[in-house]
Amino acid sequence: MSLYLGRRISLAWLALCLTACNLTACNTSVPQKSATEAWWSRPALASFDSSRLRAQSYIQVQGNRFVDDQGNTVIFRGVSIADPDALVRQNRWDKKLFQEIRSWDANAVRLPVHPAAWRDRGEQGYFALLDQAVLWANELGLYLIVDWHSIGYLPNELFQDPRYETTVTETLRFWRAVAARYRNVPTLALYEIFNEPTTMGASLGQPEWETWKSLNEKIIDLIRANDPTAIPVVAGFDWAYDLSSVQNRPISRDGIAYAVHPYPQKASPSPPTEENYHQVWQRDWGFVAERYPLIATELGWVKPGGRGAHVPVLNDGSYGPQIMSFMESRGISWIAWCFDPNWAPVLIEDWRFTPSEQGAFFKQVMQEKAGSSQ
Amino acid sequence: MSLYLGRRISLAWLALCLTACNLTACNTSVPQKSATEAWWSRPALASFDSSRLRAQSYIQVQGNRFVDDQGNTVIFRGVSIADPDALVRQNRWDKKLFQEIRSWDANAVRLPVHPAAWRDRGEQGYFALLDQAVLWANELGLYLIVDWHSIGYLPNELFQDPRYETTVTETLRFWRAVAARYRNVPTLALYEIFNEPTTMGASLGQPEWETWKSLNEKIIDLIRANDPTAIPVVAGFDWAYDLSSVQNRPISRDGIAYAVHPYPQKASPSPPTEENYHQVWQRDWGFVAERYPLIATELGWVKPGGRGAHVPVLNDGSYGPQIMSFMESRGISWIAWCFDPNWAPVLIEDWRFTPSEQGAFFKQVMQEKAGSSQ
């Protein structure tokens, strides 16, 4: 038991205390810190006050579908924004951003949380941002996906770049904290456990599906114990492209979904016809949608020479209709990357929200679908 | 081999060196740190100089008893104080505190070391406090219990609150450092490995006794290799209440003791008679005392509405005589929580040491027992 009774101590009192210390028996060097900043005053976790929210249906898993409280199928169509912390630092963290996304008829927004940003801002500081996102999205009828935005091989704690560095322990603590805080929040529907698992051609170690599977199961159990209503989302290797291991060794937990990042150059069928693309996508990850809810938590393209052009997102534009017909015919949810002029492939060209080529395309699909039953 | 021959380098010399650096071939940026603060000058571990101590019997384990050098049974009856670091920061770290505790006829003081305090102060800085405690306690004929005061599930590195956060590695390093420093110090009799193990209803993961058992065995081996005379103390799950696993799967090491924190609301027999309490306590942890030394490293109560009242310490006061008759009839040692007006349930109301209700009760028991043979 360790209930600390002391309350906020005034700085005046503290100054007195420290002065006294120099005059009495206390000859141990005293760190000149305010007692209100001391380790015993660090705040404990507290759940989000859901009385601040408007009514919004909890999303659940039913067979291979996301459903709402009435059992209606829900297909997510939306966009990723940049890391909320990066938006704050660039003065772009604003409700207007969410309003614009809503005006495109998106029903979901993905929030990529970089481990380095989480550490820089701290748990309390980052939750201040997620709280705002929850209030804005809830008011606008949007759902949120929280994404632990790392790239690498978590079991070895090796990552592509410094910004993606984290540890197994930090990842467990992140998900425990998120699940404990948002346990009563329907708005935050999906917990994307790890953005893009990869060993970069063994340069981060040998990938092992059984190891990855059991680490995800551990995280899922942890999430569930803290938030029984959240839907954990699991990604596969090759930067979240390859779900083939799910065929014979799926995650041994109910009520979860899978994620895929099917950028255009991840598959290279010959010849590159729509039919051939669909065949490869079906084999690599599309088959998962027959048994589990599936969501492409990132997709998008840019023309060679276009803004932020880089492998594996280069495409002449045929990708848009091809991937949309694949997704929509199978009821697969999707989130386009990225509703930000600084992260490619971009959906907007500037902060006046001018749609890019792919932006205009995905906007049109969302607006057409918003009128239909799903 | 890496014996560094250089000694303290004067700041004047260093300034010269750094100035010279700017003028010569050295175009690498040089951190403007004193060489005396450089990584190669960080001090190595050194053992406590036990020639500073008065004669005091080493405590050992014999069957289910603590015994002194003459084989006499020793039963610890004492109090926990607050974390020494917190006391320093509040100007309450003083020999007078130990003198007052001695005047209550306690024979032991427990020192709860929070991981966050250990990190804030650093190994050298924290040992400065423990060294003082050893000198004060030794002079007064008191024994000390060092307690790694975390709450949570160490195998998963998940904890109740930020102040309790640690890692397996930090815990191993803490115990190696403590055991190496106090290997020759009889005063520091018990090493309480981990204050309160719990998964908080699986919200910190699934608890597994075998995992917990083997981690404790690893720490015990580490302690023993550095300090063969220390007595490691092991706690069970449910915030150190439940020792039932010891029945069939005890820790596979000799010479250890077990800890329990039997706060009043941890058991709820119906009706709540003394006989029924004793029956439940016997089943949950009391049986351990038949085979091993057992010590309640925390116990105490407060009346509903009293100072710092909180679950699970609420009780009308009947708890005091009930738990004392249970402990004393079985030779179980005990330490009351907490000899500090800021940590509940309190034993003192203020820094003039005015006893609280439970404080007066435990003081009386200690004074009565001090006159008896044990």
Place this chain on the structure above:
Amino acid sequence: MSLYLGRRISLAWLALCLTACNLTACNTSVPQKSATEAWWSRPALASFDSSRLRAQSYIQVQGNRFVDDQGNTVIFRGVSIADPDALVRQNRWDKKLFQEIRSWDANAVRLPVHPAAWRDRGEQGYFALLDQAVLWANELGLYLIVDWHSIGYLPNELFQDPRYETTVTETLRFWRAVAARYRNVPTLALYEIFNEPTTMGASLGQPEWETWKSLNEKIIDLIRANDPTAIPVVAGFDWAYDLSSVQNRPISRDGIAYAVHPYPQKASPSPPTEENYHQVWQRDWGFVAERYPLIATELGWVKPGGRGAHVPVLNDGSYGPQIMSFMESRGISWIAWCFDPNWAPVLIEDWRFTPSEQGAFFKQVMQEKAGSSQ
């Protein structure tokens, strides 16, 4: 995908941004950091530009020999310097150091990288030093050995002193980073995985060869995936003295070498004749040279009472000829410790490079051998 398009943001713009922030909807506290220091601007790994290097043969393993591009046997004879970071801080990091070493007819220089120095300076900062070492050594025709200079038992993350503290994760990240940066650099021939493995008589835990073996194999695989041409070097327990486990349970990877630190007092044959020393050395580690390339990455001695005299390097000087005849008759490479007046046993007495007793001895051996075929 996470390509950030933003480039360096001017401080003026940032100031504007932060000011604006106070006036608009953004009421979240903004850390007052330049965006150029933000987590998303931290630089990614980049390989060393090998076009800056003169032609130098890659070293490979062939049977129990190091060989050059023509298949000629290479025997390394050289010296360790101090940690480059320590040399910078003392204004001794200079090409002249490498020139002096070359003038002694050494063909290799060992660079001990202390984990604490690596952390203090940071990856980019430390690579700036290693880059310089590569350029200097390459120009002078020297080979380099990078040594992760820790002492302790890495599987338990417990170490002899604070300066040697590291973690498994940090060690993996270090070797991945080094291998990725120097993959095209023949100059950096040997990667010495861990300087001196030891549990200090179980005070850091129980040593287990199988655990140590598999951790080394994991690191070797990681190195190889990033740098297929590097030669990983593995050490045994007892401060890198004992390789007896290699007899029956060698590291299960091809193309590696073993390291030994055969300081004089590690063996104590009776009577201490050359023949008896050779017999013990053959049994403890010399036998390894029959099947694998072997290199004594540290050796040296000092007379009792001499500069920096300490166990286990004390010797009357007979050690020099005894160990040299052992090494040279078996084709074992060796590196003397230490070409620095501050780290004992010293090879130089001062920064005018005056040879010590052992310095003069090893200098003579190197100069004699430099004239021979190997």
